[in-house]
Amino acid sequence: MLLRRLAGSGAVMAGTAVAVATGSLASPIFAEERTRREKLSIYDDPAPPVTVVEYHTELERQVGSVRKAISNVTYDTQQSLRGVVNKWIKTEQSVEAKIRELVAKDEPITPGILYVGVATLAGSVFGRYRTLPIRLFAPPAFFFVSLNFFLPKLSHNLSQYYVSIEKAHVPALTEQREHLVKCYRDALKSSESGLESIKHKTESGLQSGLQQVEKSTGLRIGNALGNAQQAAAEAKEKLV
Structure with missing residues (x-):
């Protein structure tokens, strides 16, 4: 009986040894496994980076668009006013220069x-x-x-x-004005020539009448009239 128990326990121990050996062969054990273990840090792990995502509401979008439109209108208005002011300044300068040019020194x-x-x-x-x-x-x-x-x-x-x-x-108006001025000058010249001819005829008629009076009366009226005309001409020259 004792031999049977020893034989049974030996068989169990042999089976256990075989199982241990088989497990050892299935998962090999390396000598460096202990050295590869990482040491735990005494500090906390760094926090992951925070990424901020910008988000606009519909009200913010509307306000931004209105603000941008107002800024554009304001800028355009400023540029327009600046252009008008510059044009006015240039006009004043040109008028001032033209006045200085027209006024004789x-x-x-x-x-x-x-x-x-x-x-x-x-x-x-x-x-x-x-x-x-x-x-x-x-x-x-x-x-x-x-x-x-x-x-x-x-x-x-x-x-x-x-x-x-x-x-x-207005070149057409210039031509009409020059034509009218020419007609006026021609009419003035013709009237002057007519007056000269009338004056000459009057003087010649007066001279012939005076000669007839001198012949009939014997008075020197023509000489007296000539002397009076000469004196009047000399007085006129002195006044001039």
Whole structure:
């Protein structure tokens, strides 16, 4: 009986040894396994990075679009106003330069311009109780006549400037005006020549009449008249 128990326990131990050996062969054990174990850190693990995602609400989008539109309109308005101001400054500078060009350096403006203003006011007073055409044309007529009298060089420069503008912008009006001026000058020349011929005929008729009177009376009326005319001419030359 004892032998059987020893034999049975030996068989169990042998089976256990075989099982241990088989398990050892199935999972091999390495010598460096203990050295590969990582040591635990005394500090906490670093926190993962936080990524912020920007998110806009619908109200923010609407407010942003309105704000952008207002900024664009404001910028455009500022640029437009700046352009208008620059144009106005350039216009003032050009007008100032043109006035300096038209005003003659050797012709003082004062007091001639004051006399021109007084004459223009006198023209308006003169035509106040007249008919409508006289009331309309009296002040400018007095203005141009007084300007030509008190400031002749300025009047000449203004007329030349007006002619240049008229030729540049309204050439048809320039042609009509020149034609009217030519007709007026021709009529004036013809009237002057007619007056000269009438004067000559009158003088010749007067001379013939005086000669007839001298023949009939014997008085030297022609010599007396010639002496009077000569004295009048000499007095006129002295006045000039």
